[in-house]
Amino acid sequence: MPGGRGQVLSCQVFVLTRASWGINAENEMSEYSWFGQSSSRQRVWLFVTVVGMFAIIGLGVLLGSSDKSRESIDFTIHMSIQDMAPRLGVTGKALAREFRLPLDVSKQKPLKALGIAPEELQHVTEHLLSHRDTMLKYYVYAALVFGGLVFLARLGRPDRAGVENRRAWYPRTPYIVSLMISVICAGFLMGKSPNPMEGVVKIFKSMVGLYPDPMVKAIAFLFFIGLAIVGNKMICGWACPFGSLQELIYSIPILRKIKQRKVPFLVTNAIRAGLFAAMVLFLFGIVGGRKGTVIYHHVNPFNLFNLDFETASILLTVILALLGSFIVYRPFCQFVCPFGFVSWIAERVSVFRVRIDKDRCTECGLCIKACPVEAAKGLVYGRRWAADCFSCARCLNVCPVDAIQYAFFFKKKTPKHPA
Numbered sequence: 001m002p003g004g005r006g007q008v009l010s011c012q013v014f015v016l017t018r019a020s021w022g023i024n025a026e027n028e029m030s031e032y033s034w035f036g037q038s039s040s041r042q043r044v045w046l047f048v049t050v051v052g053m054f055a056i057i058g059l060g061v062l063l064g065s066s067d068k069s070r071e072s073i074d075f076t077i078h079m080s081i082q083d084m085a086p087r088l089g090v091t092g093k094a095l096a097r098e099f100r101l102p103l104d105v106s107k108q109k110p111l112k113a114l115g116i117a118p119e120e121l122q123h124v125t126e127h128l129l130s131h132r133d134t135m136l137k138y139y140v141y142a143a144l145v146f147g148g149l150v151f152l153a154r155l156g157r158p159d160r161a162g163v164e165n166r167r168a169w170y171p172r173t174p175y176i177v178s179l180m181i182s183v184i185c186a187g188f189l190m191g192k193s194p195n196p197m198e199g200v201v202k203i204f205k206s207m208v209g210l211y212p213d214p215m216v217k218a219i220a221f222l223f224f225i226g227l228a229i230v231g232n233k234m235i236c237g238w239a240c241p242f243g244s245l246q247e248l249i250y251s252i253p254i255l256r257k258i259k260q261r262k263v264p265f266l267v268t269n270a271i272r273a274g275l276f277a278a279m280v281l282f283l284f285g286i287v288g289g290r291k292g293t294v295i296y297h298h299v300n301p302f303n304l305f306n307l308d309f310e311t312a313s314i315l316l317t318v319i320l321a322l323l324g325s326f327i328v329y330r331p332f333c334q335f336v337c338p339f340g341f342v343s344w345i346a347e348r349v350s351v352f353r354v355r356i357d358k359d360r361c362t363e364c365g366l367c368i369k370a371c372p373v374e375a376a377k378g379l380v381y382g383r384r385w386a387a388d389c390f391s392c393a394r395c396l397n398v399c400p401v402d403a404i405q406y407a408f409f410f411k412k413k414t415p416k417h418p419a
Helices: 005-018 025-037 040-062 081-088 092-098 118-129 136-155 163-168 173-189 196-207 214-229 234-239 241-250 265-283 295-299 301-306 312-324 331-335 338-349 366-370 375-380
Strands: 352-356 404-408
Touching (some): 040 136, 136 214, 136 404, 173 301, 196 214, 214 234, 241 301, 295 312, 312 331, 352 375
Antiparallel strands (some): 352 404
């Protein structure tokens, strides 16, 4: 997939024209209400944040985001697995598995001698090359998370808006803009890789010898986990392309009564944890007796951004997830995504997160109703293992007693917001 400078510049223009947070024709009155009640310090924060986002993306461009790894590479059936694997960024075992050959097959024999047809060679190489990372995309992820975090922790709540004007807090435009940038720029323009789901899967694949550079995969995994910890699942809620697409669909104001019926977290997480356990068992050959089988390959919705549906199960996964998003909040994230499962565990140590002041909370249930999952419910009732919180901000402007905030985890309690 393309990922060059021209696309980056188009993304930056899109950010510039849409990221003047609070400017939206359809919501002009509410947005100007937010801007009018923000302090001069917050306006400085806004300017610095937008500049910072551009600086992060610009740094990615300067550090060689032309991505030379995507230059054309010619392969023939007269080449061996040993010749091809390093150029595709995988090990000989991984390439043998892609060709559906035994992992211990001779890596020196030409592919023709192993019975590989030119059509199969083309399919396998295209598939593996589609997993090559567009390095600039990491900077786009970082920029979106940075912008979202500053908005939630510092900008979303105007300093001069009291609790009686709480509807002016956390306007939706910045969130929608971030989601659109993620889908368009980090998704369709830059392709499916890298993404948070692959960040988890690839580190496990490297453990069974399918990648020659386990340290690189570990760094990528830590990058995504870091963006999930700095702000509660910020990478999932504000920057992941497929998560953003599901969020945009769910945000369409239809079928509201059906959306009020939430799938119990015990159900969604049990299914997600079960799939994660199955992935480990199959990948290490504990089940099936053959190492290297990755079940998530058959349900990878990020193939949508390459318009590459190599199996019917992938196409079915995309269709079900997007259609399901009209009535269920982020169904793929809740039911399937391995990174969703891992980052849910990592939420316990998130630096910035939704916090509820139990001394003020009256358990009125407004935040629970506003939350699209059972995260707010878990926080209100003090559950140790509450449902995933995607930092969507829906709960942050509904509390009549100002008991809920998005803040630093170790921040001391503050006096009540001025009326």
